[in-house]
Amino acid sequence: MTRINGYLGRRHLLKLAGIGGVSLAVTATTGVLWGAQQAVRPQLAAADQPSENPNPVRPDDALKKLLDGNKRFVEAKRNFPDQSTSRLHQTAADQHPFATLLGCADSRVPGEIVFDQGLGDLFVVRVAGNVVNSEIMGSLEYSTLILGTQLILVMGHERCGAVTAAVKDELLPGRIGSFVEDIKPAVERVRNKPGDLIDNAVTANVQLQVEILQENSVVLAKMIKEDKLKIMGARYDLDTGIVSMVT
Numbered sequence: 001m002t003r004i005n006g007y008l009g010r011r012h013l014l015k016l017a018g019i020g021g022v023s024l025a026v027t028a029t030t031g032v033l034w035g036a037q038q039a040v041r042p043q044l045a046a047a048d049q050p051s052e053n054p055n056p057v058r059p060d061d062a063l064k065k066l067l068d069g070n071k072r073f074v075e076a077k078r079n080f081p082d083q084s085t086s087r088l089h090q091t092a093a094d095q096h097p098f099a100t101l102l103g104c105a106d107s108r109v110p111g112e113i114v115f116d117q118g119l120g121d122l123f124v125v126r127v128a129g130n131v132v133n134s135e136i137m138g139s140l141e142y143s144t145l146i147l148g149t150q151l152i153l154v155m156g157h158e159r160c161g162a163v164t165a166a167v168k169d170e171l172l173p174g175r176i177g178s179f180v181e182d183i184k185p186a187v188e189r190v191r192n193k194p195g196d197l198i199d200n201a202v203t204a205n206v207q208l209q210v211e212i213l214q215e216n217s218v219v220l221a222k223m224i225k226e227d228k229l230k231i232m233g234a235r236y237d238l239d240t241g242i243v244s245m246v247t
């Protein structure tokens with residue numbers, strides 16, 4: 001098991017949870033892991049209500065707002081909403097974003113620009129390869145349970161360097177390989193499918209990360225069950241700027 005400065009890789013979390021084709025018997029290590037989760041549960045219970053949002057946006061409406069904004073972006077008809085000084089002051093003390101985005105850190109895919117949104121509109125988590133690990137999961141639980149967004153959109157993109165690295169499977173320096181490892185199960189899912197492997201893996205990776213979010217968070221699962229959350233997947237076309245749904 002890899003444990004660097006207390007970090008436990010998501011790959012191992014999945015293994016411990018019996019996901020990804022690897023099912024492990026309960027060990028002393030899993031006991032420590034899940035014991036730690038139990039320890040924070042009483043605090044979670046106290047905060048187990050979404051914060052008061054004066055204008056909660058339902059998942060389908062949030063998706064429509066995003067896709068409408070992307071259409072404006074693609075058609076070069078951006079409104080640049082919520083970017084005024086008054087919006088700055090309005091959001092200074094509090095935030096009620098209408099959607100949460102998990103996207104790649106790639107410099108060409110900034111959420112607020114490609115969806116034509118502004119200050120306080122989106123809770124954006126970006127990491128190379130748009131992968132889910134425990135820190136990412138925690139951020140997404142915060143944006144939904146505490147801030148009250150009802151949509152998490154996981155968005156990959158064309159020609160993603162992280163996905164390409166996972167396909168090439170080369171030795172990488174430092175910790176670059178950490179997120180690449182998280183993408184490899186998605187590559188395996190499409191390895192023998194027709195078409196371009198990297199492009200197929202971009203879509204498969206979005207689907208994989210959506211599944212991980214849906215299946216590995218008690219907090220998110222509860223919100224989904226209560227019809228307070230949808231988790232969906234999309235991909236971004238670098239050539240056209242168009243966002244397409246994949247789940």
Ligand SMILES: [Zn+2]
Nearest residue numbers: 104106160161
């Ligand atoms: Zn990328």
